[in-house]
Amino acid sequence: MSTLGVNTGWRARAACRDHDPELFFPTAHSGPARAAQAAAAKRVCAGCPVREACLRFALAHLPHGVAGGLDEDERRAVRRRGAVGRPVARPGPRVLARRARAGGCSAAQVAMWLGVSTRTVHRWTAGGAA
Structure with missing residues (x-):
């Protein structure tokens, strides 16, 4: 092999x-x-x-x-x-979420990819860029 x-x-x-x-x-x-x-x-x-x-x-x-x-x-x-x-x-999920949102992905898409709620994505991405 x-x-x-x-x-x-x-x-x-x-x-x-x-x-x-x-x-x-x-x-x-x-x-x-x-x-x-x-x-x-x-x-x-x-x-x-x-x-x-x-x-x-x-x-x-x-x-x-x-x-x-x-x-x-x-x-x-x-x-x-x-x-x-x-x-x-x-990078951790928060960083990945911020990067994806900054790249134009919707909170729903990011939530699906990371296996979290859209509320969590909004909390992670509030007020900050990647």
């Missing part, structure tokens, strides 16, 4: 194995549509038991798409910082 000389046996336990692979490759180029598409993939990654192994593989081998809970821009930033092999700091 090796791809590019890397142990990928963890893939059999990946949360994404039963999802359409297209989910993990956003088609929108930028803005709220891209954020929404990436968020849908990241929700699958969030509960994955092999997320760390997937992220290590993605950092080394995958230039595109969402893998290990990060999109390609986030992985590029990790590589730039030289943080490969160290825990990855991810």
